[in-house]
Amino acid sequence: MLTFVVLSVLMIVGAVGVITLKQPVHAALSLVATLLTLAVTYVTLQAHFLAAIQVIVYAGAIMVLFLFVIMLLNIQGDQPQPHFRWMQIVAYLTALLAAGAIAATAFLSPRELPNAELMSEALAGGGAAAIGEALFNDFVLAFQLVGVLLLTGIIGAVSLVQRKATQTAKDERELSGV
Amino acid sequence: MLTLNHFLALGAILFAIGLYGLLSRRNLVAILMSVEILLNAILVNVVAIARFNDQAQGDVFALFIIAIAAAEVAVGLALFLNVFRLNGVATVDPLRRMKE
Amino acid sequence: MPLVLPDIDWLTLAPLLVLLSTASLAALYALYNRSSKAVALLALLGLAVAAIFNLQLFVASRAGELRSSFGLRYLADQGALAFNFVILLGAALAILISYDYLKRAELEQPEYYPLMLLSASGAMVMAAAGDLIILLLGLEIMSLAVYVLSAWRQQARESAEAGMKYFLLGAFASAFLIYGIALIYGATGFFSYPQIVAGLLAEGFEQIFLATLGGIMILAGLGFKVALVPFHQWAPDVYTGAPTPVTAFMSVVVKTAAFAALLRIFAFIYPELGVLAVQSLVVLIALTLIVGNFTALVQRGIKRMLAYSAVAHAGYLALAVLAAGNLGMRAAIWYLTAYTLMNAGAFAVLTLLSDRNDHGDDLERFAGLARSRPYLAAAMTVFLLSLAGIPLLAGFVGKILVFSAAIEAGYVSLTVIAIITSVVAMVYYLRPVMYMYFREPEYEPLQTNSRSTHIAIGIAVFGTVLLGIFPGWWYSLLDLGQSLLAGL
Secondary structure, eight states, X not given: XXXXXXXXXXXXXXXXXXXXXXXXXXXXXXXXXHHHHHHHHHHHXXXXXXXXXXXXXXXXXXXXHHHHHHHHHTOOOSSOOOOOHHHHHHHHHHHHHHHHHHHHHHHHSXXXXXXXXXXXXXXXXXXXXXXXXXXXXXXXXXXXXXXXXXXXXXXXXXXXXHHHHHHHHHHXXXXXXX | OOOHHHHHHHHHHHHHHHHHHHHHOOBHHHHHHHXXXXXXXXXXXXXXXXXXXXXXXXXXXXHHHHHHHHHHHHHXXXXXXXXXXXXXXXXXXXXXXXXX | OOOOOOOOOHHHHHXXXXXXXXXXXXXXXHHHOOOHHHHHHHHHHHHHHHHHHHHHHHHHHHTTOOEEETTTTEEEOHHHHHHHHHHHHHHHHHHHHHHHHXXXXXXXXXTHHHHHHHHHHHHHHHHHBOBHHXXXXXXHHHHHHHHHHHTOOTTSHHHHHHHHHHHHHHHHHHHHHHHHHHHHHHHHSOOBHHHXXXXXXXXXXXXXXXXXXXXXXXXXXXHHXXXXXXXXXXXXXXHHHSOHHHHHHIIIIIHHHHHHHHHHHHHHTGGGSOHHHXXXXXXXXXXXXXXXXXXXXXXXXXXXXXXXXXXXXXXXXXXXHHTIIIIIHHHHHHHHHHHHHHHHHHHHHHHHHSOTTSOOOBGGGGTTHHHHSHHXXXXXXXXXXXXXXXXXXXXXXXXXXXXXXXXHTTOHXXXXXXXXXXXXXXHHHHHHHHHHHHSOOOSOOOOOOOHHHHHHHHHHHHHHHHHHHOTHHHHHHTOOSSOSSTTO
């Protein structure tokens, strides 16, 4: 129960950070915090495979895409932000709270390492094997359609961005009078 | 005692925060991130339901949601680049102008 | 649980697979050959082959055979197959309109056609889905492609912003849809329609509140796609900002697919969810009919007027959804066929009248068109009169069918609202006609001509008139005496 409360508080604080912080980079990092806390929540729910996917795909790949765009375009915040001293204090406090929370979850709900048999039982529903079985028995069509979806995303994104490149090249040719 | 309702409530709170962000932020990248919060709010629900029912179906659904999020982000950021190159600003203000 | 091979019925999947493989082939071909003519022809060929397979399936299903794949998750019942015809028709018309238009606007990029095919295949998946996850994935495939297509005119702000706006609101709507699906899953533990219904009807089921909330959220998500008020705010801006052929595609194919999905879940799941879910649709329809029609009245731009008219038509179609059952289903399919022809036709005429930047669609441009371009004016008149619901044209028959289905289902007062608002609608549909025939020209009309667009207009005029004068044949094809939706 305590674990849940701590994790949800962290998650909510992170989410509030995303929607209130002025600088997009700060908001993105705040989102990373939410996503990672969510991954920990999955672990408490015994959904280990999903927790791994959440970290690798969501907090990893998707967030890198976000940060990449933010850095690439050097996007500024909504308005120039004076550097407040108290903001720093709040930031430190949040970090301390987070560290304390992680320590608390680690020590306050000690769980003995189960033997291998129990462990495999615990992993039954949320482990990779169970998910794989469901995926390739009940959701084959959906699995294929996700492939189509990603293909659509790729063709769409590439054709949007690539066209700009050809257009720019054309403009430059025209400018140089060729 | 931790029940499913706790997780559903957490999901609802996160969803509300995401909604607020989507509606109140002016920065387009922040709006895109709010969409991610919405999807994660749903993920909390789905995974919790799956575990409490002890079914792998829900986990698979969560996997699909993550895939959908990835595809959406790719297209969303490409569209955003498009708008940013034309307007030079990352806010929704030019989009609001269309209404007139 | 051992791995069992899923039951795959290739014929059921054939129309979808043909579209998908044509799209992949076209995308690959476009890498080496940038001529969009070959890609456009390939896309049309793919649509034709898919239609042939669909016809074969349709004949089989009329013989009483129910085909499905992946354990009732992908259905080929009569309803889905009829919707497939409408989707293929809409996509073919949109491609025909696009070809010369893209050339004129210097937007020739062969990736356009694969994206349109992918979008159409997503639409077909939605029509055939027997499972909420399949429905969601179909919707996402369809939408992602359309987001990109509406931003296709990259050098124009309106188009880029239309794409962004559509994407943001679309992502918002699909979040609602996913939340709804999650709640229904939470309540019943299942995703496929028959299992959900079984779960809802099971002894000792107590999560009805959760399920109803989920149902309402799914309604909101799909209501966004068909632009029901108050989820319609994106429609005018996106319809105006997107390239006109894409607007045509959006207004017919996306709407058809979303209504196909809505009809199916409304017929299966909603009756078990209690009155609240149904009542919320009633409120949405009343709002849609009133707001859509009255806002269309004050528009000066034809494209914007057609956008609000599309909102209003979503209201009429939703009446058929409310009437669920076979009668409503038949009426909805019939109406969508007519709507696809007349709306795509009207947008096709617009592409020939506006300049290469899509400007110049205001009412004044239509003045005196009957003298300078008589055939185009006549075609536009046919489409507008049909949209208005004048007898002897397809739109009229569609409205009669929908209204009688709604009355049969007991929604008399809502039907009265619909009839009154469709009388109001005559005003804004007839105004351009008056301008075309009874006003002196104020501008020199553009003399744009395009063979492929003319073909599309020809098909649309022919279809609108044919369905208007002989409404019986398509309607009787949809009649089997048994349910259009498998398992209903």
